[in-house]
Every structure is written in C-alpha cells, then in structure tokens.
Amino acid sequence: MTHGAIFDFNGTMILDGPYQEEAWRTWARNNLGLELSDEDFAYHLHGVSIGECLEFMLGRWPTPDETDAAELEREQLYRDLCRIHSDACQLAEGLPGFLDALADLGVRITIATASPLENMEFHFERLGLDRWFSLDTIVYNDRTFPSKPAPDIFVRAMDRIGVPAARCTVFEDAPLGLEAARRAGAGRVVAVTAEYDPEFLAGLPGVDRVIADYRDTEGLLATVLATTDADEA
Numbered sequence: 001m002t003h004g005a006i007f008d009f010n011g012t013m014i015l016d017g018p019y020q021e022e023a024w025r026t027w028a029r030n031n032l033g034l035e036l037s038d039e040d041f042a043y044h045l046h047g048v049s050i051g052e053c054l055e056f057m058l059g060r061w062p063t064p065d066e067t068d069a070a071e072l073e074r075e076q077l078y079r080d081l082c083r084i085h086s087d088a089c090q091l092a093e094g095l096p097g098f099l100d101a102l103a104d105l106g107v108r109i110t111i112a113t114a115s116p117l118e119n120m121e122f123h124f125e126r127l128g129l130d131r132w133f134s135l136d137t138i139v140y141n142d143r144t145f146p147s148k149p150a151p152d153i154f155v156r157a158m159d160r161i162g163v164p165a166a167r168c169t170v171f172e173d174a175p176l177g178l179e180a181a182r183r184a185g186a187g188r189v190v191a192v193t194a195e196y197d198p199e200f201l202a203g204l205p206g207v208d209r210v211i212a213d214y215r216d217t218e219g220l221l222a223t224v225l226a227t228t229d230a231d232e233a
Contacts, residue, residue, distance in 0.1 A: 004163030005102055005224050006154060006186075009113035011046075011173035011194035014123070016082065016089050023078035027070065028057055046195060047174030049114060049147035050074070071116060079122050091127060092192070094214035099132045101217050107224060108161035111138040112153045112170075137161065148176040151184035158184065167227045175204060182206030187227030190220070 007013050010020055021041055028034040034057055036045070044056045050071050054062040062070070082089040102109055111133055113120065120140050124130055137160045145152035158165050165185035172178050173194040181189045182205055191201040191210045202210045209223055 001228070002106070002108060002163055002167065003224055003227055004108045004110075004158065004161045004168040006157045006161075006168055006170045006181075007109070007111050008170075008172040008174070008177050009111050009115055009120070009123070012171050012192045013091060013095060013111070014089060014127070015092055015194050017195050019078060019081040019085060019089065022081055023074055024053070026077050027074040031070070031073075032057060042195070047114065047148050047176040049141060049143070050116075051143075052147060075116060075119055079119065082122070082126070086126075089126075092213050094217065098214040098217050098220055101221055102224065103132060105221065105225070108163050109133065110157050110161050111140075112157040113139070114141045114147060114153075116141050148174070149179035149183065151180050154181050154184035154186065169224045169227055175201075178204050178207055188223050190223065 011017050021036075024041075024045060025036050028036050036057075040056070045053050051062060051067055054067060054070055058066075099109065109132060111120070111129075117135075117140050120135065120138065124133075124135060139153055139157045139160060141147075145156060147153075154168075154170055155165070158168050161168075166187045168186050169188040169190060170181035170184070170186040171190045171192060172181055173192040173196070175196065178189055178191055178201070186206075188208045189206050191204070191207045193201060193210060193212045198210045198212075201207060211220070214220060
C-alpha cells in the first residue's frame, strides 16, 4: 500500500517566520506607510495568498499589476534576508533524516506551498531540496487555485503524487493550512509549532498530532504509515 506525505514549506519545513514577517513589514512601511502588528500576521497574513495579503493592507482587491509589483519586491526582500541569515534559514531540526526515512520506505512526498516559483527555485538551490523533491511535482502559488483554507492546494498535491487523500499525511503550521488539509480529506494532519501555541494547534479540528521538529523519526513514520483507505480500516 502506497502512502503519501505532503509538506507545507514556510514555517513547516523551514522556520523562516521572522524573515517572512520582516519582509512584509518593510514592504508595507516603504510602500504604504503602514506598520503591521503581530495580530495582523496571526489573523490576516499567515498562510494566505499575496492577493489576500494585499487586500487586507489596501482595503480592496489589488490589480494584477499591483500584485505582480508587490510580489516581485516583497519576495526579493525575503530572499535577501534569507541570504543574510543563512545560518538560521535551514531545514527544521530532524527533517533531513525524516525525509530520507520516508524515501527509503517508498512514501511519496511533495511540497504544497503558497510561495511563488522563484522562492522555491531559490530554496531548492540553497538547501539541496532536489535530494528529495522535484520542482516539476511540487505545488506552488501559480495563482490558479484559491488559497487556504480552500483544500485545492492539497488536493492538487495528492493528485501529483498519485496517493488517495485518506493515505496522505499533511504537515502544516498555520491554522488556515491545517483547515485546508482537513477539508482535503487528509488521513493524518500534523501541526508544526512554528508561530502558534501547541495547545491552540492541538485543539483545532482535524489535527492529529503537534510537533516542534522532526527528530522523532520513528514516531512520525508510524503516523504516516497508519493512514489507510476507508474501506481498508
């Protein structure tokens, strides 16, 4: 029986929340004279598309030209911060070993992220992600599907790896993403405590386990391999 594991990227595989936020704060300050608060990120900006981020800041839906310009500038700010803080912008503790173990067991894996292709190309080269993943099979923000909590991003990822939802485990850090995984019918949903309180995450609908990192390789493998089709349960 084939199993699947799908990973959100920012805040899940790489704990880069401070640099994501700093890039948005700088962009908003420089372009709008707006100071973003911690609450703005927690309730409006984490885990959503760039269009929805701009809608919150502008008070209206952005034009395509505004979205393109903001994405170009903001993502460059973010990548520059990752270069400056390269020692911190690394894969989460225990993740390389866990990915190796998944590959050894034949678990099909991919990434489903709200990041644009340029950022993923940047991280593939910087972190050597092609050891486990292919840019051709990950799902990134190409603006062809609604953002989380809509399930579309995870449904597309499940299709890419060819594993039914019930046999997929989703790893995600943001509440909107966790809800998207639940709506997609994921067999297991694992919350990563990057930006949110563990007890809060554990209380969200559909969350099966909460982790701070990936060092418990055997336990996480057991979680992934426990997923089954409904007619096999």
